[in-house]
Amino acid sequence: MANSSSATVDPVPAPASALRVRLGKLCIAVQGATPGELMDRVYAVLPDSRLIELRLDSLAKPAAALPQVRKLLAERRDVVAIATCRRKAGGGQFAGSLAAELEILEKAAEAGCQIVDLEIESAEQATRPQLARFRAALHETGTALLVSFHDFTRTKGLEQAAERIEAFEPDFVKVVSTARSLADNLAVLKLIEDHSLRSHVVGIAMGEEGLISRVLSPRAGAIFTFAAAAEEATTAPGQVTARAMLDLYRFDQIDPATRIFGVVGNPIGHSLSPLMHNTAFRRENVNAVMLPLKAKSVDDLLTVIRDLPLGGVAVTMPFKQEVLPFLANMDSLTARIGACNTLRTGADGKLYGFNTDVAGVLRPLERRMHLKGKRILVIGAGGAARAAIFGLVEQGAEVFVVNRTHETAVALARKAHAKSLKQETLAKQKFDVILNTTPCGMAGTKQALPLKENELNASLVFDMVYNPMETPLLKLAKAKGLATIGGIEMFVQQGARQFEIWTGKPAPEQEMARVVELALRKRAEA
Numbered sequence: 001m002a003n004s005s006s007a008t009v010d011p012v013p014a015p016a017s018a019l020r021v022r023l024g025k026l027c028i029a030v031q032g033a034t035p036g037e038l039m040d041r042v043y044a045v046l047p048d049s050r051l052i053e054l055r056l057d058s059l060a061k062p063a064a065a066l067p068q069v070r071k072l073l074a075e076r077r078d079v080v081a082i083a084t085c086r087r088k089a090g091g092g093q094f095a096g097s098l099a100a101e102l103e104i105l106e107k108a109a110e111a112g113c114q115i116v117d118l119e120i121e122s123a124e125q126a127t128r129p130q131l132a133r134f135r136a137a138l139h140e141t142g143t144a145l146l147v148s149f150h151d152f153t154r155t156k157g158l159e160q161a162a163e164r165i166e167a168f169e170p171d172f173v174k175v176v177s178t179a180r181s182l183a184d185n186l187a188v189l190k191l192i193e194d195h196s197l198r199s200h201v202v203g204i205a206m207g208e209e210g211l212i213s214r215v216l217s218p219r220a221g222a223i224f225t226f227a228a229a230a231e232e233a234t235t236a237p238g239q240v241t242a243r244a245m246l247d248l249y250r251f252d253q254i255d256p257a258t259r260i261f262g263v264v265g266n267p268i269g270h271s272l273s274p275l276m277h278n279t280a281f282r283r284e285n286v287n288a289v290m291l292p293l294k295a296k297s298v299d300d301l302l303t304v305i306r307d308l309p310l311g312g313v314a315v316t317m318p319f320k321q322e323v324l325p326f327l328a329n330m331d332s333l334t335a336r337i338g339a340c341n342t343l344r345t346g347a348d349g350k351l352y353g354f355n356t357d358v359a360g361v362l363r364p365l366e367r368r369m370h371l372k373g374k375r376i377l378v379i380g381a382g383g384a385a386r387a388a389i390f391g392l393v394e395q396g397a398e399v400f401v402v403n404r405t406h407e408t409a410v411a412l413a414r415k416a417h418a419k420s421l422k423q424e425t426l427a428k429q430k431f432d433v434i435l436n437t438t439p440c441g442m443a444g445t446k447q448a449l450p451l452k453e454n455e456l457n458a459s460l461v462f463d464m465v466y467n468p469m470e471t472p473l474l475k476l477a478k479a480k481g482l483a484t485i486g487g488i489e490m491f492v493q494q495g496a497r498q499f500e501i502w503t504g505k506p507a508p509e510q511e512m513a514r515v516v517e518l519a520l521r522k523r524a525e526a
């Protein structure tokens, strides 16, 4: 039964203020199929955070873990536990009644959990006497009440949700929505900013698009944010692991002066740019963070650039061309290539565009040779090839283009003052460099080699593909005794140039390369 007059329930003294000083900013949500598994996971995450959400609803019998919870909380006075027994209607697994939920939460409070989480639907469904009894029980144990709202479909009506919760005068207000766009994060952060002056608020948007809110909500005034114990143990869509929050995003060091950068694309989940740039920021003591941004449209991206705001963006597919009309200015090579992979927001709020893929190709080669007059064969005529060809021609190299679709090679070569070749002529030609810009050889692709062995006639072979690190083409080149450059070097060099554009400092290239290589090795082993 709905009880809108619950707002008139006598407020109980709020223990939240006292509790607040003990709360860490990262709450790790833990669930388990058995009490043993739940507790094992709790102990495993304690080194990362002493604020734990116990998803009791993940157990067949939610109260079964409470004796072990009591023992833990008696032994570890530094640990703060939030007991949650989310009902199915609220996105949880608990199939019992409201009365049963309240009873379990009361027992959890009695076992020492310092906070209990009650869904707004349950709070509104409870009768006045039921709620009064529940709050009296919490009062007795000195337990704080968190009332939560969850929307698993969208981000809308957050203000009304917060008001519904605040009507119960809980110690903590938790509003969770689902991000369908990057701009949805702005709505969540604004809600937190507005309400943090009068309530202890927690707010995040679930889903991959909601990452901004997870990382930045404490800066907006949220009491804490949520993370998963491990990748295979997430309790909500889009949840980030505690280690990623701490090591990759260093969310606890983000302050009002922290500059926010993004790498945008769709998909973007596997991008190594956040790892590479956040490592570089840390190494060079730059107060900045890079977040992966899954954008559905360029408009969505432009909204967060303007309103978050973002200091700069690494642009990946499919936005490299789409951003061009929105640039206040770009360097002449970027304009000729017709693709931009780096945005910098000027002090005037305007966007400036660069193409650092050019540096990604040129720098590794220039370290090994003077490019003027060198014969360079580029295989492929897509976006990456364009950056390479325009850049190499500008350095005075004699550039040849061969492509699966010959007409595309002809058109590109004409535009870039290069020469197109037909594949069947390659066996008779000799080059200083062969540069592969096709995805051939990339993990998961069918075609391993972009050309035949007798067509590999060059002193040096450069493969843009970096996963695997040693591609079939590089293996073949090495077997023939040729010098090689792997795609990681390009990835790091284009990133190093981005770092310079954004920070004005030289990039810690070795450290950037080290973490990218390590991550790729780990992926290969997984």
Ligand code: NAP
Residues within 6 Å of the ligand: 357, 360, 380, 381, 382, 383, 384, 385, 403, 404, 405, 408, 437, 438, 439, 440, 442, 447, 450, 464, 465, 466, 487, 488, 490, 491, 492, 494
């Ligand atoms: P893209 O625009 O889609 O172009 C792909 C090119 O490869 C096209 O010319 C295409 O020929 C050709 N191609 C595709 N599949 C082929 C096959 N099975 N056999 C022969 N040719 C094939 O892609 P892109 O953005 O240029 O990226 C290309 C590669 O470079 C990707 O593997 C990407 O990961 C890599 N890359 C690496 C870096 C780095 O930092 N290391 C940076 C950028 C890109 P058609 O014209 O016939 O379709």
